[in-house]
Amino acid sequence: MSVFKPDLYLKRFALLDVNELVKRNIRLLLVDFDNTIVPLGSPYIGAKEASKIRELKEQGIEVIILSNNKRSRVEPFARKLGVEFISFALKPFFHQYLRILTQKKCPVEQAAALGDQLFTDIIGANALGIYTIYCEPIGTKDRITTRVLRRIEEPFLKHERN
Template structure:
């Protein structure tokens, strides 16, 4: 695996957060989750976390997982969502920079190798998590709605994911 493959290849790819088996966390000694918001926990532009996602997050907390939202969005929005699901947060995280991820991991008092980053974007969530040595999980975006620049990045992302699949580094989703 070359450098760019290591940087952009998630450890796991699933359709939604709900498809992640608890065995993944146990088998990889994961104790914390850094979660993206838009198109990972809720559709882009919406403010309410769906009930099935809330239930999953509550289950993670009951299993002893530390949870933190890590978002490039502004504080008021991130804080409202974090409060609604009773988790900590880092806003203006500057993903894929290490800043926001490091801050969240430090607040959890964990090591990067014991933390999973879950998000819908390769160039922000997965790249940022891989740069720190976190376990990375890519989910399919919950909505087609997003910023214009994100739509452009999706084209590059699609080609990159296809290349990783062709190399046998990533399992193709149905």
């Protein structure tokens, strides 16, 4: 299987079917921050996104925010949501995924990773055999580097959409 191909494709994070993850025996979800649960630069998390995180926790799935953004940006949201977070994660490099799985004593088969960027959120997790979920970005703004990456990602995502 290609590392470019997510296991699941979603229109947005809030549409995630938590029961599906429960059925798959997933107990740890590593979720991206910017444009996955909060629009880039936004001071607020949407009600639907916040309630989806609550639902995951209620169903026994531990949520950890795994973000390449800085601590000062991610921490207030993580505190509010009552979840752990890792900032400056340097995705798609493996080391943070491996660190979390080891720390949580979670086998790869019971972990999932979710995010809006194929090259940062999906590829690294895929390479490790973690169940991967791509979701379309919720924000309309992107960093310049992200904009460039999205253009490169586009052909890989095209056939996932339909």
